Amino acid sequence: MESLFNSKLIASKNTPESLHKYEVKISTLPKENGWSSMMTLRSYQHFWFHSFFLKGAMHAQDHFQAQPGDIFLCNFMKTGCTWLKALSFSIITRTHFDDSNTPIRNALPHDCIPMLEFGEYYSPTGPKIPLYGSHIPYTCLPKSIIHSRCKIVYLCRDPKDTFVSMWHYFKRMVETNKTGKEVSFVSIEEAIDLFCRGVSSFGPYWDHVLGYWKASLEHPERILFLRYEAMKEETESCVKKLAEFFGCPFSLEEERGGKIEEIIELCSFESLSNLEVNKSGKQVKKDGYMENSAYFRKGKVGDWRNYLSDEMGNRLDNIMEDKLTGSGFSFLNK
Numbered sequence: 001m002e003s004l005f006n007s008k009l010i011a012s013k014n015t016p017e018s019l020h021k022y023e024v025k026i027s028t029l030p031k032e033n034g035w036s037s038m039m040t041l042r043s044y045q046h047f048w049f050h051s052f053f054l055k056g057a058m059h060a061q062d063h064f065q066a067q068p069g070d071i072f073l074c075n076f077m078k079t080g081c082t083w084l085k086a087l088s089f090s091i092i093t094r095t096h097f098d099d100s101n102t103p104i105r106n107a108l109p110h111d112c113i114p115m116l117e118f119g120e121y122y123s124p125t126g127p128k129i130p131l132y133g134s135h136i137p138y139t140c141l142p143k144s145i146i147h148s149r150c151k152i153v154y155l156c157r158d159p160k161d162t163f164v165s166m167w168h169y170f171k172r173m174v175e176t177n178k179t180g181k182e183v184s185f186v187s188i189e190e191a192i193d194l195f196c197r198g199v200s201s202f203g204p205y206w207d208h209v210l211g212y213w214k215a216s217l218e219h220p221e222r223i224l225f226l227r228y229e230a231m232k233e234e235t236e237s238c239v240k241k242l243a244e245f246f247g248c249p250f251s252l253e254e255e256r257g258g259k260i261e262e263i264i265e266l267c268s269f270e271s272l273s274n275l276e277v278n279k280s281g282k283q284v285k286k287d288g289y290m291e292n293s294a295y296f297r298k299g300k301v302g303d304w305r306n307y308l309s310d311e312m313g314n315r316l317d318n319i320m321e322d323k324l325t326g327s328g329f330s331f332l333n334k
């Protein structure tokens with residue numbers, strides 16, 4: 001495990017100046033007004049991106065130099081990356097921190113593991129570990145990630161729960177904006193129409209899933225494909241799988257000493273959502289802020305039923321199934 005800490009992080013951090021040329025390019029790309037007047041989406045390499053993420057993604061494509069020992073935690077938005085980050089960070093740093101002094105107790109998991117498209121190539125808190133998060137689709141990842149053969153964990157989630165989670169998250173973002181302008185936000189009915197057309201942050205969701213799914217079939221030793229629902233149902237076996245995949249499996253002694261349970265408990269929805277930092281902390285952004293509590297809404301499987309009719313749910317399921325046909329992956333299979 002020591003080697004994980006010694007891996008060299010090489011990157012050029014982005015700056016407002018270095019991002020300017022991307023802003024110019026982005027302004028020429030096809031656009032959709034998206035879900036809100038403050039969230040224009042731009043089409044780039046067959047996916048829809050919010051300009052803010054796209055700037056960072058383009059900069060990463062040009063400048064990010066992955067190292068063979070780096071590990072990327074990738075997902076479409078709202079499929080559980082806060083949880084995956086907390087678990088992965090805890091697994092990898094378990095010989096450096098224990099339950100009482102882990103940075104997870106005092107920082108949002110997103111502040112422990114940097115996000116590639118935010119241009120944060122170094123974690124603001126905690127040790128320099130070669131873990132990164134990203135929502136960038138597989139085919140749009142910086143080439144050095146593919147060529148250096150680093151490991152990738154991909155987490156997906158039932159599309160209906162993902163959509164509902166996303167709608168709530170962006171609604172909250174719009175409500176806390178500081179632009180001083182009146183900002184519109186779509187109804188859930190309009191939003192699902194857009195989602196079903198593939199128009200959502202990092203959408204289409206099906207192409208996002210397919211990119212990583214196909215890559216995981218081609219390179220199973222390098223890409224671990226996980227589902228949120230399986231993590232909920234069999235958390236222990238997923239945590240063991242992650243540790244093995246990261247190259248730091250739990251020893252018998254750790255297993256007997258309850259290390260796995262300790263990590264699962266620390267990273268559970270109940271525990272994380274009740275930490276002071278996650279109850280009252282905020283992520284300050286250009287146009288406002290996002291309360292850390294927005295990353296911990298309900299954490300339930302099947303919550304979509306409280307917001308979508310059966311007809312809306314079936315429509316989304318049918319579109320997803322249609323797009324995934326022939327891939328060997330289906331959200332309808334367990």
Ligand SMILES: Nc1ncnc2c1ncn2[C@@H]1O[C@H](COP(=O)(O)OS(=O)(=O)O)[C@@H](OP(=O)(O)O)[C@H]1O
Pocket residue numbers: 075076077078079080081082083161164165166168169267268269270272295296297298299300303
């Ligand atoms: N520890 C833990 N366990 C289980 N589920 C959890 C956990 N932490 C966050 N969540 C739920 O994950 C949803 C947020 O997804 P992401 O973390 O991917 O959001 S983001 O893309 O980083 O903004 C969001 O789902 P919804 O509750 O359905 O909105 C969170 O509540």
